[in-house]
Amino acid sequence: MPTLLSSLPLFVLLAVTASVCAQPLPMLQPKPVQVCPGAFPTDLTATDCRYKAKQRTLDFVAGSVTDQAILGAAIFGLGAQIIQSPSEWKRTWDGYGRRVGSRYTQAVGKGAAQYLVGLILNDDPRFLAYRDDPGVVRRRRDAICAMTARAAPDMAAPCANPSQESLESLTHDGWQRFGHAWYDVITVRRSTIQGDGRRIPALSRFAGEFGGAYAGYPWYPAAENTFPQVGERAAGAFGTAVLQSFYTEYKPEITNLLGAIFRRGSQPKSSPGGQP
Amino acid sequence: MKLTTALLLTITLLPALEGCHVPLRAYRLDNPAIIVPPEFTTPQPTKAADIAKQEKPCLNPENPICLAFIEVDDMGELFAKGEVDTALDVIRKANDQADTDPTQAAPVVITFVHGWKNNAAEDNDNVAGFKLALQAVYQRLQETAPNQKHHIIGIFIGWRGNLIKQSWPVAQQLSYYNREAAATRVPGAALSSALTQIATRTHENKDALAIYIGHSFGGLLLERSLSEATASQIAQATIFDQEAKEAQSTAKKQTDPEVANKKLNEAQEKAVAARLATDSRADLVIFINPAGAASEAKPMLDFLTYKGYVYRPGAQSDLTTETETTSSAGNDADRPLFVSLTSTADLATKVAMPIGHSLPDLEFKAEGSFRTLDQQDPAKKYSLECFDPHKTPPFSWRTKQQGAVDQSSYYMSTAPHMPILQSHVMLKQIGADEMQVSSTGQKIPITVKNAVAECNRDLFNQQGLNIVSTFRLYDTQTCFAVQERPGRCNGTPYWLMEIDPDVVPDHSTIFTKRFIWFLIDTYFAPKGHPLQRLSPRLVQTQSGSH
Numbered sequence: 024m025p026t027l028l029s030s031l032p033l034f035v036l037l038a039v040t041a042s043v044c045a046q047p048l049p050m051l052q053p054k055p056v057q058v059c060p061g062a063f064p065t066d067l068t069a070t071d072c073r074y075k076a077k078q079r080t081l082d083f084v085a086g087s088v089t090d091q092a093i094l095g096a097a098i099f100g101l102g103a104q105i106i107q108s109p110s111e112w113k114r115t116w117d118g119y120g121r122r123v124g125s126r127y128t129q130a131v132g133k134g135a136a137q138y139l140v141g142l143i144l145n146d147d148p149r150f151l152a153y154r155d156d157p158g159v160v161r162r163r164r165d166a167i168c169a170m171t172a173r174a175a176p177d178m179a180a181p182c183a184n185p186s187q188e189s190l191e192s193l194t195h196d197g198w199q200r201f202g203h204a205w206y207d208v209i210t211v212r213r214s215t216i217q218g219d220g221r222r223i224p225a226l227s228r229f230a231g232e233f234g235g236a237y238a239g240y241p242w243y244p245a246a247e248n249t250f251p252q253v254g255e256r257a258a259g260a261f262g263t264a265v266l267q268s269f270y271t272e273y274k275p276e277i278t279n280l281l282g283a284i285f286r287r288g289s290q291p292k293s294s295p296g297g298q299p
Numbered sequence: 300m301k302l303t304t305a306l307l308l309t310i311t312l313l314p315a316l317e318g319c320h321v322p323l324r325a326y327r328l329d330n331p332a333i334i335v336p337p338e339f340t341t342p343q344p345t346k347a348a349d350i351a352k353q354e355k356p357c358l359n360p361e362n363p364i365c366l367a368f369i370e371v372d373d374m375g376e377l378f379a380k381g382e383v384d385t386a387l388d389v390i391r392k393a394n395d396q397a398d399t400d401p402t403q404a405a406p407v408v409i410t411f412v413h414g415w416k417n418n419a420a421e422d423n424d425n426v427a428g429f430k431l432a433l434q435a436v437y438q439r440l441q442e443t444a445p446n447q448k449h450h451i452i453g454i455f456i457g458w459r460g461n462l463i464k465q466s467w468p469v470a471q472q473l474s475y476y477n478r479e480a481a482a483t484r485v486p487g488a489a490l491s492s493a494l495t496q497i498a499t500r501t502h503e504n505k506d507a508l509a510i511y512i513g514h515s516f517g518g519l520l521l522e523r524s525l526s527e528a529t530a531s532q533i534a535q536a537t538i539f540d541q542e543a544k545e546a547q548s549t550a551k552k553q554t555d556p557e558v559a560n561k562k563l564n565e566a567q568e569k570a571v572a573a574r575l576a577t578d579s580r581a582d583l584v585i586f587i588n589p590a591g592a593a594s595e596a597k598p599m600l601d602f603l604t605y606k607g608y609v610y611r612p613g614a615q616s617d618l619t620t621e622t623e624t625t626s627s628a629g630n631d632a633d634r635p636l637f638v639s640l641t642s643t644a645d646l647a648t649k650v651a652m653p654i655g656h657s658l659p660d661l662e663f664k665a666e667g668s669f670r671t672l673d674q675q676d677p678a679k680k681y682s683l684e685c686f687d688p689h690k691t692p693p694f695s696w697r698t699k700q701q702g703a704v705d706q707s708s709y710y711m712s713t714a715p716h717m718p719i720l721q722s723h724v725m726l727k728q729i730g731a732d733e734m735q736v737s738s739t740g741q742k743i744p745i746t747v748k749n750a751v752a753e754c755n756r757d758l759f760n761q762q763g764l765n766i767v768s769t770f771r772l773y774d775t776q777t778c779f780a781v782q783e784r785p786g787r788c789n790g791t792p793y794w795l796m797e798i799d800p801d802v803v804p805d806h807s808t809i810f811t812k813r814f815i816w817f818l819i820d821t822y823f824a825p826k827g828h829p830l831q832r833l834s835p836r837l838v839q840t841q842s843g844s845h
Contacts, residue, residue, distance in 0.1 A: 053773050053774065053812070055774065056773075056774070056812055063804045063808045063811055063813075064774050064775075064811070064813065065773050065774050065811045065812035065813045066808055066810065066811045067339070067428065067431035067432065067435065067810045067811060067812065068424060068427060068428045068431060068810050070339070070341050071341055071342040071343065073342070075345055077345055077346070081465055081466060084466040085465060085466045085467070085468045088466075089319070089466055089467045089468075090319075090467050090468065090469040090470050091468050091469050094469055216341070216342055278644070281646075
């Protein structure tokens with residue numbers, strides 16, 4: 024016969040799982056608004072998460088063809104002019120023109136390759152933070168449900184839709200976020216309405232990096248067009264994607280840092296939903 | 300030869316650069332009022348032509364939600380007068396319907412002015428967002444009063460907020476000054492008269508609500524369109540009210556019945572004139588993340604301060620006979636006529652706007668256009684008068700040590716970001732018995748039991764917190780409260796405050812249920828009852844009549 028002391032851990036476990044799975048019980052339960060991963064909670068304009076052809080085309084044109092690409096080429100071309108890279112091009116207007124031209128061509132090549140491959144694969148290359156990744160959220164939910172099922176089989180039903188607090192209780196910062204930032208660079212999601220498409224290798228991104236690197240071929244001197252040199256250019260471009268992914272992951276921290284500098288109110292660290 | 304080639308190349312490329320402009324045009328001439336279905340449907344078409352095919356004209360007052368468009372060009376002229384007429388017609392039909400059908404509630408007319416990088420195009424994000432917001436307001440009113448049929452009318456004021464196509468992102472960013480100038484230039488007779496007509500037509504039904512909302516540069520545009528007209532309307536209503544009362548009092552004292560009758564007629568005429576002046580302005584004007592400088596809001600704030608106005612539209616008694624109302628009146632009755640809200644995380648107005656204004660600020664300073672507090676010459680000296688009807692005495696002056704700032708500071712910040720102008724602060728629940736001020740991070744322990752759990756304004760006020768209203772976040776149910784800013788300078792019906800990033804996370808994300816619910820709970824339906832227009836006039840406190 025179990026004593027009170029021996030059954031205490033069971034009560035504690037039940038209490039913990041019950042609190043983890045418990046939903047807030049407001050008088051009037053609001054209808055949930057399903058928003059896209061990473062979107063602000065209840066954002067009415069963020070319910071269709073497809074990476075539509077219109078958006079893909081706009082991202083390609085805005086990022087790789089028009090003023091942003093031209094400005095980027097002009098600025099990075101200036102940097103290359105200062106360090107005289109490649110050394111075959113002199114520090115003259117002609118040299119600067121080549122540096123800008125080669126960079127612009129690479130930007131167009133990169134964007135075009137990524138656009139075409141992405142269009143064929145119907146992927147969604149937008150980066151997501153760890154806490155917003157539908158795969159991570161799904162795994163957390165499964166873990167909560169498994170815990171509940173083991174501890175109190177009757178409480179399995181509420182775990183189909185655990186509260187935000189319950190999900191946040193399993194938040195793992197640190198290495199998992201760091202790892203996710205890398206994972207998000209080498210994989211992309213399939214474009215779906217809910218934004219929870221299957222992860223596939225980021226073929227469009229790789230194609231873009233190599234497409235861009237090879238687009239420099241007609242410009243660069245022969246010595247710069249060896250395979251290792253092209254690989255180096257592709258790796259450099261890949262570094263930009265890595266930076267973007269890390270910025271997405273650590274945006275709250277970066278914003279808070281900037282906020283501290285500009286003396287503004289703090290941002291929620293892990294979730295935009297104000298948790299008590 | 301090289302020069303000729305470069306020249307030819309440049310000439311060839313110039314038309315391509317011209318192609319980056321969004322053409323100046325009206326988008327809604329064919330269909331100036333459309334039906335908005337009461338329910339969300341996903342997915343929505345994304346191409347403008349497909350959206351246009353879906354849109355049906357709003358001809359029947361039976362439709363619970365209608366959206367009308369009024370478009371102005373880059374010079375502030377209406378594209379078509381017919382658009383205003385259509386909007387007024389939609390309002391009139393809704394009012395007629397409410398008159399004849401007792402189950403039909405008075406219409407709520409919400410006018411929205413969009414901001415930078417937007418326009419009235421079918422596929423514009425703000426148009427889509429406003430439609431969704433109207434649906435959300437309708438659903439909320441249905442939930443609040445399910446036995447009544449509700450009618451929501453949206454009016455979208457379109458202007459050329461988007462000068463450069465999205466495909467030219469750098470040029471689009473650089474259009475800041477250009478569009479700020481447009482938002483300053485566009486307000487004028489055309490827009491002011493359209494807004495006045497909207498309010499007047501709405502108030503043909505005495506219970507109908509006219510609410511104006513401006514976002515970002517739309518806030519600047521709306522403020523410029525309204526300030527002059529609203530100040531005049533308030534001033535007129537006040538003077539007519541005073542004259543009506545004087546005439547009434549003279550009539551009472553008269554022994555000659557003919558003179559007494561004449562005076563009574565005069566009193567009636569003046570009272571009608573006062574009502575008409577009141578009916579021609581909105582019941583509530585909301586600026587969301589406004590991108591205009593605080594110097595745009597300051598003259599209106601000064602006007603309300605010097606005259607010591609309070610606004611108690613829901614009060615049961617006829618306040619026109621109670622100009623003595625001062626600090627003894629219940630704080631509950633005070634409502635805003637203007638509300639200016641900005642997110643603490645809105646970097647566009649907090650960081651980018653001051654950067655954008657820094658060069659013109661230097662220019663103004665060089666020209667000696669600003670007044671300063673420490674100026675010795677009284678003819679040039681700048682000062683700050685404060686008014687809080689809940690303080691005794693309600694009027695006071697602030698020194699530099701007490702937070703008053705030079706005139707240039709009002710040019711370098713938006714109004715709700717300025718602590719000295721803030722009338723309220725937002726409190727957020729951070730624990731079972733602790734709240735936090737969103738704008739400063741200051742923590743407030745709550746000693747009254749269940750105040751936080753029940754999110755109950757009266758319980759909070761047992762602790763003397765001066766909470767005006769409370770609300771729960773739509774999805775997480777976190778408790779929030781709006782508190783009168785302690786030691787505030789601004790106690791006028793022009794409410795200014797910073798709001799929490801959990802309610803509005805940045806400059807543009809405003810069409811969320813969290814924010815819409817907050818607006819409804821705090822301003823449209825305080826204490827769970829729809830905003831009422833029992834006494835929509837502003838009242839001067841006695842000491843303010845100087």
